[in-house]
Amino acid sequence: xxxxxxxxxxxxxxxxxxxxxxxxxxxxxxxxxxxxxxxxxxxxxxxxxxxxxxxxxxxxxxxxxxxxxxxxxxxxxxxxxxxxxxxxxxxxxxxxxxxxxxxxxxxxxxxxxxxxxxxxxxxxxxxxxxxxxxxxxxxxxxxxxxxxx
Numbered sequence: 818x819x820x821x822x823x824x825x826x827x828x829x830x831x832x833x834x835x836x837x838x839x840x841x842x843x844x845x846x847x848x849x850x851x852x853x854x855x856x857x858x859x860x861x862x863x864x865x866x867x868x869x870x871x872x873x874x875x876x877x878x879x880x881x882x883x884x885x886x887x888x889x890x891x892x893x894x895x896x897x898x899x900x901x902x903x904x905x906x907x908x909x910x911x912x913x914x915x916x917x918x919x920x921x922x923x924x925x926x927x928x929x930x931x932x933x934x935x936x937x938x939x940x941x942x943x944x945x946x947x948x949x950x951x952x953x954x955x956x957x958x959x960x961x962x963x964x965x966x
Contacts, residue, residue: 887925
């Protein structure tokens, strides 16, 4: 697979659920992959396509966390790569595109809640942990990670 077959483009909220659901909410109701704020004008959804197939998604929300002093913050949510597309570098490409968007918007910081299994990936992309692990409902343990721009 050459890089020429990889495309990242904006998506509508409804288009991202086909990846969010099986990766982030398997076995749960489809509605569980719909997040508050998905439809806001300030929210952006990104899809990465491999050979014309939607392989992964990520969403970025204009949302301030009280953990950080910076005024202009974005929250990354719902980043997911379909299982058969994982470990091919698509997540790093998608995350880099989201970061470019945030930088172009003059954001000070990008933060998110990451599952324990994803922490090594995000740390390899330059993100830092703040605080202790915490549990989100029946989804499991998470850490808050961030990167300043």
